[in-house]
Amino acid sequence: MIGLEAFVFAIIVFGFLGTIFKKNLLMKIVSMDVMSTGVIAYYVLVAAREGLFTPIIGNAKNNASYADPVPQSVILTAIVIGLSIQAVMLVGVMKLSKENPTLESSEIEKNNLV
């Protein structure tokens, strides 16, 4: 379990580092998605701490250890929100790519400063 947790945190950290060190705006957005995948995985991991069975009556034998449904249902909202933000951002990037075909964020920033 500890090992799994370490992997999940590694995903979050790598995603975050990607948003900083990747030069291309598209890659930054992909890195952000990697990061949010890590966060979602962490919620699933926290939910599974007490057991892996789905919490539906009749689905598992008595005294089975159930997964906690609350973090899972919460993260479902976050997945939807992440998806919509991703979509909005990609549309923005499409528009920006007309004037800045390389999509280097430092170049876009320089072109749009006062």
Place this chain on the structure above:
Amino acid sequence: MNAITIGFIVWPFLTGFLIFILPKIDRYLAIITAITSLAYGLYLFSQPSLSLKLLDNFGVTLLVDELSGYFILTNALVTAAVTLYCWQTDKTAFFYGQLIILHGSLNAAFVCTDFVSLYVALEVSGIAGCLLVAYPRNDRSIWVALRYLFVSNIAMLFYLVGVVLVYQAHHSFSFEGLRGAPPEAIALIFMGLLTKGGVFVSGLWLPMTHSESETPVSAMLSGVVVKAGVFPLVRCALILDEVNPIVRFFGLSTAILGVCYAVFEKDTKRMLAFHTVSQLGFILAAPPVGGFYTLTHGLVKSSLFMLAGALPSRNFKELQSKPIDTSLWVALVVAAFSISGFPLLSGFGAKVLTMKNLLPWQDWAMNLVAVGTAISFAKFIFLPHKTQEEAKPLRVGFWLGVLLLIGGLIVANVVYYEAYNLLNIIKAVAVIGVGWLAYWLIFRRTAIKLPRMFEQFEDLLGVMTLISILLFWVAVSSGWS
């Protein structure tokens, strides 16, 4: 009361979507929604505080009291003023729709007391805010909007990790759960909120976003949207005594940082944006009375953004050589006087009330910040002006919006009329006097240009790690276990 509260939360989302279906009456729906929120905000002051728990144990928890009342009132007045401002422009229904959805998500953020509802409300406000910033559809606005959404989304991802740590400790998402949660949780959650609220170094995305947006959007962003990040901090500080010193510490830091930039800034809209960073500090520095300060700041900052948008130039140097219209100047002076804390306007009462609730270690620094505020607004007050006959007349909507906000500033005086005694008045006038003197002697001639370090995209993201480490350190050192 329960039904009214739930109806009040749902109503703006209903009208927001209705605007897309009935684009002909977009303006009317927008103004009706704002008036409904205004009525509800006023109604809250006559009611005892109410806490609601929807659904079962893990459901949404809401708390409406006077503090939420002030924030909702701010939201309603600023939205109404922005709608009036845009009335005669050719803004499409899309703009009003997003405006009202933004309004609704902020209302939701101002009443909830659990981390997940807050997350949803903040994310919705982020998306709606981003779409409003990108409304002109040119490259710069799209870039500014993307940058805003990106920074706020990364911050909210860290926030989510903190939230699950709270859940792990207590099996509950309520604000009270912060007590007993590990210090990592508070570091991550507060980092998210500080970034979202534009506080301290993590809030340095704010100046560019607020200054490069269109005038009504700037007014909305600076007037209320940042307060959605600040409100939960204030709420947590009031619920949990352990959090109180942390929030006060960051309030003090951001007040000093913001005013340092604002004093040297030569661009009107950037100066106002930096000043927002500083004023958020006043709200956080004294959480028990943060509500009233929010109201006065929201009103004054949105009116200032609208007025600054009507000036012929954004550069103070150019404005000094080109007289502006007297009617504009008078409105500017009233707003600038209020924010500097001059008697007769509610900024005075708010400042006195905040100063009274400060702890001894905050006192001298906040007084210094108040002088800094007077210095930065002296730039507006001492602009040359004359009555212009041939000047192109401003829209009626513009004046209605500004008058609504300034009228609000005068009416809000009743909240804390006890402030009017001789000692307070002398102190307020002295602070302004010292500020103006410093302006004439030193700052009018200085041409220091502060570097724009930390305002670049990668730096904004990198600073988040530093702020989390600082928060972790502050939390551990203040005895969090």
